[in-house]
Every structure is written in structure tokens, then in C-alpha cells.
Amino acid sequence: MFFIDNLEFEGLGNRSYLAGGPAAAVVVDPPRDIDQVIAAAARRGVRIAYVAETHVHNDYVTGGLELARVTGARYLVPAGAHVSFARTPVADGDTFTVDGGLTLRAIATPGHTPHHTSYALAEDGREVAAFTGGSLLIGSVGRPDLVEPRLTEQLARAQHASAHRLVDELDDEVPVLPTHGFGSFCSSSQAEGDASTIGEERRNNDALTLDVDTFVAQMLAGLEDVPAYYAHMGPANAAGPTPVDLTPPRRADGEEIASRLAAGEWVVDLRNRMAFAEGHVAGSFNFESEGKLATYLAWLIPWGKPVVLLAETPQQVADAQRELARVGIDRPAAAATGEPTGWVRPGEQLASFPRARFTDLAEVRERGEEAVVLDVRRDSERAGGYIDGSVHIPVHELHGRIGEVPDGTVWVHCAGGMRAAIAASLLDAAGRDVVAVDDGFDAAAEAGLPLISG
Incomplete structure (x- = not known):
């Protein structure tokens, strides 16, 4: 009997998947922080045999290369993706035995990227899930404008064709399990639910209910701004991301925080907006840890600018550090926790606004x-x-x-x-x-x- 575990990353609006049988599993589109994937596999008592990427991601740094290295899994990457590391190149129609009668079949679904590949999971020859990455999403499709502006319309048309290919090849009851679409800016529009099937998409998805010209025109007219940090994600993933370091950052006192502010570094207060407004370090910025921290901080910050994190507890710092590592902000320069009065130099007052x-x-x-x-x-x-x-x-x-x-x-x-x-x-x-x-x-x-x- 097969299983599929959803690994949700609400801050980025994405999902990864662990799917397998009694002894072995495949991980689809893993996050940068692979420890939780390894823990999920351990809870299931399975070996990670394959790590599969649907595409070179533009919105987060993958943990796929490191996960494959640590576990000894085969790293499946679409053959058309230009990468600088050893991997198993995947072509349309390739199949891989995950565990016993559980197999994974590659389906070329260009559109989100030129090389995008979906994977159909089958048990004893019957397809039981479709990992659609940034192709067919819940009520939408992945946006086609993240690779090269001159390719946008061509890729939008490819998205339409790829969506039709998926519903033509897969039965209506097959669950659709996308990576994007739960708040990610990689989606051309946001999902209105958290689960779907091929049949539901056939009836409700614009890519499957509109003719190609109408679909393309509507999609291109509705595309949002691209987060600035996306420009750094694709190159990092193609080069092969380094392992993530989640050890605690150095502790900073009020003197060091003031010095770092004077040097132009970003001091980021993770507390809720009510607490920040009541009293904060003058010059600090408020990015709530419970909000879309990684998306908006990575979008706004000048890339490579050192970051100091301020929070009520060490756990809030650790959680933020993990989330930021997923978008390539790897090591905070320093951090401080506790009461904000401890984050300023003696005699200095906190700032506030109504x-x-x-x-x-x-x-x-x-x-x-x-x-x-x-x-x-x-x-x-x-x-x-x-x-x-x-x-x-x-x-x-x-x-x-x-x-x-x-x-x-x-x-x-x-x-x-x-x-x-x-x-x-x-x-x-x-x-x-x-x-x-x-x-x-x-x-x-x-x-x-x-x-x-x-």
C-alpha cells in the first residue's frame, strides 16, 4: 500500500511531497532545510530512494542536491535543465521503480519553465497521484514569465498544452499534487482550495475550459510583479546549493545593534505589529514572523545586505532563520531576544508610532x-x-x-x-x-x- 505525505511551507506558499511504499520513497521538490524531510521518512520507516525535481525553481532554494547526497538517493532532474552538478537526467516517458509495484513516470509539461516535468505515481500499473510542480495547479497554472520575457507568451501557450496533456493521459480521480499555488508568487493566480483531482481541474481550470488564445490573453493580463529575489533563486539552484547552516546566530546587545544600524545593516523585528508599534529600536523594520516573512523580507532587502533578527524568544529566531534559508538568506549576522528595552543602549528610548x-x-x-x-x-x-x-x-x-x-x-x-x-x-x-x-x-x-x- 502506498502513502503520500504533504510537507507544507506556508510562508512561501509551497508544498513538497514524500511518497512511497513499505520500504522506499521518493521526495518531490524538497525544501532547503532537509532535516524535516529526513524526519518524515524516518517516521514512515522508509529509505529515500529518489529525489525528484519538477523544474529548476525560481522562488526558493532547493534541498534536493544535499538530500540526495546525504541519503544516497538518485537525484532526478529534467534533462533540459542546465545545471552544474551530477544528476540523473529525466526525459519524457522515463519510469523509475520506487518500491515494489510503485513506479514514477515522467511527463514533459513545459510552460512554467521550458524543461518542466510532472511525475505520475502508479501502483501496480494504476496511476494514483500526479505531482504537477508548477504546471497544473489547483484552479490555475504556474506563471510563464519567470525565465525570459521573450519566452513568456510561448510558455503560456505551452502551459495550456501541458494542462491538456495531463488531463488527457490521467484518469479523473487522480489527485493533483502541485508544488505551487498556495500563496506562492510562482502561481499565475492563487488556489481557492487545498485539494483537487484531474476531473475537478478538467471542469474548473481556465487552462482546460478556455481556448488557448483566450487563456493566454487573460493570463498575461493578470500577471503580478515578480519578487526581486527570484532573480537569485534560479542561478543558485542551477549551480547546486550548499548545505544549510541552521546553528544559532551570535547574540547582539544594544551597542552592537546600534553599530550595525549605523553601518546600514537591516535590523528586523519579528514581533507582531502591535508590539512593534508600541515600542521598537529606532531604525528597525517590522516583518512579522507569523506573516510571509521570507517572501517580503527577501523581496525588499538589497540582496546580500546583512540581517540582524530581533524576537521575543530564541525559537522565533530559529523559525525565522529556517524560513529565510529557504530563499537564500543563509546566516543572520546576529540576533537578540527578550524585551525590546534590552535591544537599545543604556539611556536610549524606544521609538513608537500609532x-x-x-x-x-x-x-x-x-x-x-x-x-x-x-x-x-x-x-x-x-x-x-x-x-x-x-x-x-x-x-x-x-x-x-x-x-x-x-x-x-x-x-x-x-x-x-x-x-x-x-x-x-x-x-x-x-x-x-x-x-x-x-x-x-x-x-x-x-x-x-x-x-x-x-
């Missing part, structure tokens, strides 16, 4: 007080409607565009509060008077703020 709701903003406007409203949502979100008179700078662009924010007290908002907190910390560090709107955007209309339709 938080508010949209009703507070409405009252300020009604009184005729000047307020700069800064919307840090993405373009696609703003297209659905925005507050009249607001300034728009997406949060991932704000660090380089703070000079464009008009003078005055800045009321910054997003769709829910997390990105507004990041933006507020950036503005506060730059010396601006800021109010963080910690509210859902639906409350703006309820508060009586005038909205402009997108």
Missing part, C-alpha cells in the same frame, strides 16, 4: 485635518477600488521610493494590516510621522471613506 482603523482616518478627514493616505497594495488589488486621494506605492517598491511620499503625517494601509506594518516601519525608520492602519480594506467603505472604482 495604529488606527479606517474609522479613525474618516474622522480625521471629517475634521479637515491633513492626512497623506498611502496605499501599499499591489496594482491588481488597487484596480478593484481605492480611497479617493490616496497615493499608491506597492510595499515592495516603497524602500526605494519613500522620497515620493508627500509631506505630512502618513496613514498607511494595505488589505489587512501586515504589509501596512512593514511600510509603516520603513517610513518610521526614514523619520516620517506615520500611522499604521491595522484594518481590513472592506472597512474603508463602511467607515464612509470615498472610494474610486478601479
Whole structure:
């Protein structure tokens, strides 16, 4: 009897899979931190016989090469992928025996990348799962614009063809098990559920219900900005990632934190946005550990800039360190835990700024007080409607565009509060008077703020 374990990575919006039989298993698209994969295999009592990549990933650093080295597994990588390390090149139709009657078949599904490959898992000749990577996702497909702009339309058309190939070759009851689509920016749109089958996708996925020209036009019109750090992921994966080091970073006191801030390093406070607003090290940035830490920190930070982590507990630092390693931010320069009063030099005060709701903003406007409203949502979100008179700078662009924010007290908002907190910390560090709107955007209309339709 076969098993399939989902390994979820909510911060990046991805999944990896461990699938096998009584004695051996395959790991599909493993994360950088392979210890949890090894632990999952140990709980099952199986040997990892194969490590399979669906493609050279653009959104995270793979642990595949190291996992294969540590376990002695064969490392399956699509033959068309240009990599600098030894591996087993996989071509369309290749099959591999995982355990007894459990086999893995490669299916060429170009689109997310030119070399993308899906894998069908079969037990005694009956296909029981499809590992679709960045090809067929739940209600969507992987975006085609991460490789080369000149190939985007060609790859979008290939995505349409690959989706059709999968549903033509696999039975309707076969589960669809993608790597992307659970919050990852590798998806052309986000999944509305966490499980699906070939039959459900046949009925509901635009790639399978629209003609190719309509599908391509809609997909290309809806693509979001690409996170800046993606530019570093593909090359790192093609070169062969080094093993990850998750040992604790050096401890920093208030003197060292101040020195690192003065040197231009990023000091990142992992606490929740309420605690940060109440009191924080002046000049530090707030990226909540419970939010999409790796995605937004890696997106905003100048690549290679040293990072100091501040948190309430050592476990929060360890969790953040693990998540950041998945996107190539390997070693924090230092860290500090405990109370924020211990993160500043003796005699120095913590900085703070107010938080508010949209009703507070409405009252300020009604009184005729000047307020700069800064919307840090993405373009696609703003297209659905925005507050009249607001300034728009997406949060991932704000660090380089703070000079464009008009003078005055800045009321910054997003769709829910997390990105507004990041933006507020950036503005506060730059010396601006800021109010963080910690509210859902639906409350703006309820508060009586005038909205402009997108």
C-alpha cells in the first residue's frame, strides 16, 4: 500500500511531497532545510530512494542536491535543465521503480519553465497521484514569465498544452499534487482550495475550459510583479546549493545593534505589529514572523545586505532563520531576544508610532485635518477600488521610493494590516510621522471613506 505525505511551507506558499511504499520513497521538490524531510521518512520507516525535481525553481532554494547526497538517493532532474552538478537526467516517458509495484513516470509539461516535468505515481500499473510542480495547479497554472520575457507568451501557450496533456493521459480521480499555488508568487493566480483531482481541474481550470488564445490573453493580463529575489533563486539552484547552516546566530546587545544600524545593516523585528508599534529600536523594520516573512523580507532587502533578527524568544529566531534559508538568506549576522528595552543602549528610548482603523482616518478627514493616505497594495488589488486621494506605492517598491511620499503625517494601509506594518516601519525608520492602519480594506467603505472604482 502506498502513502503520500504533504510537507507544507506556508510562508512561501509551497508544498513538497514524500511518497512511497513499505520500504522506499521518493521526495518531490524538497525544501532547503532537509532535516524535516529526513524526519518524515524516518517516521514512515522508509529509505529515500529518489529525489525528484519538477523544474529548476525560481522562488526558493532547493534541498534536493544535499538530500540526495546525504541519503544516497538518485537525484532526478529534467534533462533540459542546465545545471552544474551530477544528476540523473529525466526525459519524457522515463519510469523509475520506487518500491515494489510503485513506479514514477515522467511527463514533459513545459510552460512554467521550458524543461518542466510532472511525475505520475502508479501502483501496480494504476496511476494514483500526479505531482504537477508548477504546471497544473489547483484552479490555475504556474506563471510563464519567470525565465525570459521573450519566452513568456510561448510558455503560456505551452502551459495550456501541458494542462491538456495531463488531463488527457490521467484518469479523473487522480489527485493533483502541485508544488505551487498556495500563496506562492510562482502561481499565475492563487488556489481557492487545498485539494483537487484531474476531473475537478478538467471542469474548473481556465487552462482546460478556455481556448488557448483566450487563456493566454487573460493570463498575461493578470500577471503580478515578480519578487526581486527570484532573480537569485534560479542561478543558485542551477549551480547546486550548499548545505544549510541552521546553528544559532551570535547574540547582539544594544551597542552592537546600534553599530550595525549605523553601518546600514537591516535590523528586523519579528514581533507582531502591535508590539512593534508600541515600542521598537529606532531604525528597525517590522516583518512579522507569523506573516510571509521570507517572501517580503527577501523581496525588499538589497540582496546580500546583512540581517540582524530581533524576537521575543530564541525559537522565533530559529523559525525565522529556517524560513529565510529557504530563499537564500543563509546566516543572520546576529540576533537578540527578550524585551525590546534590552535591544537599545543604556539611556536610549524606544521609538513608537500609532495604529488606527479606517474609522479613525474618516474622522480625521471629517475634521479637515491633513492626512497623506498611502496605499501599499499591489496594482491588481488597487484596480478593484481605492480611497479617493490616496497615493499608491506597492510595499515592495516603497524602500526605494519613500522620497515620493508627500509631506505630512502618513496613514498607511494595505488589505489587512501586515504589509501596512512593514511600510509603516520603513517610513518610521526614514523619520516620517506615520500611522499604521491595522484594518481590513472592506472597512474603508463602511467607515464612509470615498472610494474610486478601479
